[in-house]
Structure formats: C-alpha cells, structure tokens
Amino acid sequence: MRARAVGILFNEQQDVLLMRRRKEGRVYATLPGGGIEEGETPAQACARELLEEVNLEVDVLEEVLTLENQGNQEHYFRVVWRSGEMRLGDGPEGVRHSEQNWYNPEWVSVDDLDGVNLVPAELHPLIRTMLENA
Template structure:
C-alpha cells in the first residue's frame, strides 16, 4: 500500500451501493488489466480536506451533486489509506465521468448500482463492500 491519502463515497439507494468499475494496468502497461469495482473516490489534493476531496470526486467520477457528507471510517486500499464518507446526493442518475488520463493508473470503464450483501451482523448498519475484484478461478 502506498502512503497516498484518498477519499471515497458510500452512496446507497434502494438497497444498492454506487460503484465504479475500473481496469488496472495489464501486460501492455496500460489499462488492459484486471477489472474491479470500487467506491467513487480518489486522491486528496494538496491543501484539500478529505471531505472536500470526496465531494469533488463524486462530481467528477459519477456526475452527481453531494448534498450531505458524513465521515464513516478509514479503510486500507491498495492505492492508499482511504477515508470513507456516507454521501447523500441530489436526485439524478449517475454517469461515468471523463477519466482520460495520460498515466498508467486505473481507468474508469463503468458505473452501476451494486446490490448490498445480505449479512447478519451484531451491530446496526449496512454491510458496504469497499472493493470487489473480478477474477477468473483456475480451471
């Protein structure tokens, strides 16, 4: 894990959480590698608070307008420690942001509402996946 700080949004609607599908670096060194789903979010800029970053990232990545933001917890991600926030957004449907980056970092390739897992817990709340990795089991 890197030392880069990140912020991510937990946006829940009708028993589903909004996630962004990304593709990492692959054999070519570009965006042709493993796919995974992750919460909308990204790096915290210099002089930016984690709350400011999550608000910016929601607009950039999924085109929704945050109306309320509440800190939840910090979660280790492969790309750095991530501050997760519960984010309420204005009405509207998400759309994939423009992620044409000149770098070899992961590229956004989709956005969708993913059903929340049905888990029995001892504490109140919702079980939220922070990342779902797509993999092919060995044959």
C-alpha cells in the same frame, strides 16, 4: 503515502454505487473516490471526486471508516445524492477510459455484493452494516 477520499452512496432501492474497473487484465470494483488535493479536506475531496467520476453532486455526511490500503490512507464517507445524472463523469476516468483501462459506474444490489470483486474486501461488511443502520 497518498491520501484518498471515497463516497458510499445508496439509491432509493438501497443499491450501492460502484465503479466497475478493468485494468491490466484485472476486473474488479471500487467505490467512487480519489486523491485528496493540496488544500482540500477529505470531505471536500470526496464531493469533488464523485462529481468528476460519476457526475453526481453529493452532500458528504459522516466519515465511517479510515484505513490503509496498498500504501494509501483512505477516508470513507457516507454521502447522499443531491443532483446529477449518474454516468461516467468528465474527470480523469472519462479521459483515460479505454478498452484496456475501463471504467463503468453502476448500481449494485447489496444482495449481489458477494459476487463482486470489491476492493478492498473490508468494504463488504461495512456496506451491509451501513444499509442495516440507514
């Protein structure tokens, strides 16, 4: 089992940050995050992954969900934007980005979430609840 750390970030307009993906013919979206490295806590990995993937420094707040997804244990955190300009970062996603393996970070209105193939599907109600309780 691989452990992952994932950040849930809203902007001032209450849009959520998603990573749009195209891989092996599939088009879908995820929340930004990735593998936890040896010696890292899940919260530390979350902050590192957001910097690598979307060029944003964040403060990691509370863990809001832990789930098993496709053999991975995933830790989901509420995060807040500290600094940086949102763009595809300089981490592995930026290096691997190609026409066949495509990454595109973007802000998506929570009202438009039903039209997004967000994986895993359990995230739709979590994101809505987090926004309502913000």
